[in-house]
Amino acid sequence: MKTRKLTGMALSIALAMIMSFLESQIPSFVPIPGVKMGLANIVVVFALYQFGWKEALGISMLRVVLVSILFGHLASFFYSFAGAVLSFVGMVLLKQTGRFSHIAVSVTGGVLHNVGQIAMACLLLGTNAIAYYLPFLILSGTVAGILIGLLAALLVKRIPVSFQETTEDSKDIKE
Amino acid sequence: MSFDRKVLRRDLLLILFFLLLSAAMFAFSHFRQQEGGWAVVTVNSKEVARYSLLQDGRYILNNGTNTLVIEDHTAWMEDALCPDQICVDMGKIRYSGQSIVCLPNRVVVSIEGVPGEADLYIG
Numbered sequence: 591m592k593t594r595k596l597t598g599m600a601l602s603i604a605l606a607m608i609m610s611f612l613e614s615q616i617p618s619f620v621p622i623p624g625v626k627m628g629l630a631n632i633v634v635v636f637a638l639y640q641f642g643w644k645e646a647l648g649i650s651m652l653r654v655v656l657v658s659i660l661f662g663h664l665a666s667f668f669y670s671f672a673g674a675v676l677s678f679v680g681m682v683l684l685k686q687t688g689r690f691s692h693i694a695v696s697v698t699g700g701v702l703h704n705v706g707q708i709a710m711a712c713l714l715l716g717t718n719a720i721a722y723y724l725p726f727l728i729l730s731g732t733v734a735g736i737l738i739g740l741l742a743a744l745l746v747k748r749i750p751v752s753f754q755e756t757t758e759d760s761k762d763i764k765e
Numbered sequence: 766m767s768f769d770r771k772v773l774r775r776d777l778l779l780i781l782f783f784l785l786l787s788a789a790m791f792a793f794s795h796f797r798q799q800e801g802g803w804a805v806v807t808v809n810s811k812e813v814a815r816y817s818l819l820q821d822g823r824y825i826l827n828n829g830t831n832t833l834v835i836e837d838h839t840a841w842m843e844d845a846l847c848p849d850q851i852c853v854d855m856g857k858i859r860y861s862g863q864s865i866v867c868l869p870n871r872v873v874v875s876i877e878g879v880p881g882e883a884d885l886y887i888g
Contacts (some may be wrong), residue, residue, distance in 0.1 A: 621854030623868050663870065691769075694776040701783055711868070716810025719864035719875035726792035732783040 591731030593712030598751075599645055601638075606633040606653040607660075614661055622723055624669075624707050625730045628700055630657075630737055635681070635696050635742035640751065643682045650674050668714060670709045692746065693739035701728050791875040801876030804833065804840040809871050816840075818859065819880060829871040840874060842867065 609629035618625060637646035654674045659669035681695045682704040704727035711720045717761055787807040797885070806814040808827045816835055824833045831852065832844035839859040841847060845867055852867035864875035 598790045610801070618849060618851060620850050621856070623851050623866055630878065646844075670870075689772065690779065691772045691776050692781045692799055697776075697780055697783065711866070714810070714873060715866070715873050717806065717825050717864075717875065719807075719862075719873055720866055722794065722862055722864050722865075725787040725794070727789070728787040729781055732780060732787070 591650060595641070595645075599641065600612050601651060602633050602637050602641075602649050603652050606630040606649060607657055610653065610657040611635060611661060611664050620726075620730070621633070621710075622726050622730075624704055624723070624727055626734070628703060628731075628734050631677070631696060631703070631738055631751075632742050632745065633700065633740050635692055636745045636749075638695070639692065639742075640749070642701070643685075647678055652680055663745060665714065672710035673703035673706040676709075677703035679691075690739065691739070692743035693736060696739030696742055697732055697735030700731035700738065701730075704728065704731040794862065798862070800838065800880055801834055801861040801863070802878035802880045803876065804834075805875050805877050806833065807873040807875070813848060813871055813878075819877070827870055827872050831872050832868055838880070839864070840876065845870065856862065 607630075613627055613629045616627075620674070634646055636648045637649050641649075651674065652732070654667065654670045658664075658670060677699040681699040682740075684690050684698050685695050686720065708720055708724055708727060712718045784808045800818075802850045803815045803822060804818060805811060805812060806816070806824075811885050813826075814824070816822060816833075818838045818840065821836045822834070824835070825831075826833055831842055833888060834841055834843045839857040841857040842855065842865050845852050847867060847869040848862055849869065852865050852872070857878055858874075861878065866873050866875055
């Protein structure tokens with residue numbers, strides 16, 4: 591079981607990194623900084639349901655660090671880090687209520703990711719002028735979150751392997 | 766995928782909440798918008814220049830990484846030395862509170878003040 595979990599997590603990190611790389615190759619279709627699909631969040635949401643929050647946090651943080659080292663720069667690390675942390679906290683809290691599905695969890699993650707990035711940009715650039723883009727980013731986070739949530743829910747259903755030792759979260763997976 | 770109906774309804778409510786939130790923020794900034802007086806340039810969290818929107822001009826920012834143009838009370842980024850060119854694509858701004866951000870070069874141009882204000886300073 592331990593090896594199985596380790597392999598699963600390693601695979602998830604690799605997948606999340608590939609998603610980030612793929613996304614960086616897609617030119618931005620809206621001229622607003624920070625608008626993106628958030629493909630890597632498919633893996634994080636999946637991990638949240640199939641592994642548990644600690645493992646998902648590890649996957650999310652490692653992805654941010656590794657992707658910044660490989661394809662980004664120092665500034666991009668701070669933006670992704672702020673976004674990833676805030677988004678993760680929101681997703682875990684919402685999931686723990688047990689009242690929402692993958693879609694709402696992912697939407698919250700998408701929106702909060704953008705909020706976190708804007709907050710970090712305001713901090714780093716020393717101006718709150720960027721807050722002007724907040725409504726655009728809440729909208730784009732919601733739309734992207736719906737899509738990512740649907741994909742994650744599909745994955746959770748198609749790969750119904752639980753990597754958790756306990757089954758306390760299995761009640762969330764509806765067949 | 767078959768989700769609980771109750772769960773789906775709550776999901777929809779949450780999505781609706783975010784959509785309404787962004788709509789409300791759009792509306793708020795739309796109704797509040799008024800012509801600005803300055804294009805304030807911030808590089809690396811420091812204000813480096815402010816140009817009156819009443820005066821047409823072409824300004825080189827941040828040792829040449831970005832070129833700002835002011836014409837007809839509007840400001841836009843004409844040129845940028847960065848791969849994404851997001852700030853160039855952002856287009857023209859003229860209302861107080863609007864901004865153009867170039868993250869790679871850490872350059873922010875934001876509109877502030879009212880038209881008359883800039884006149885007083887220029888003289």
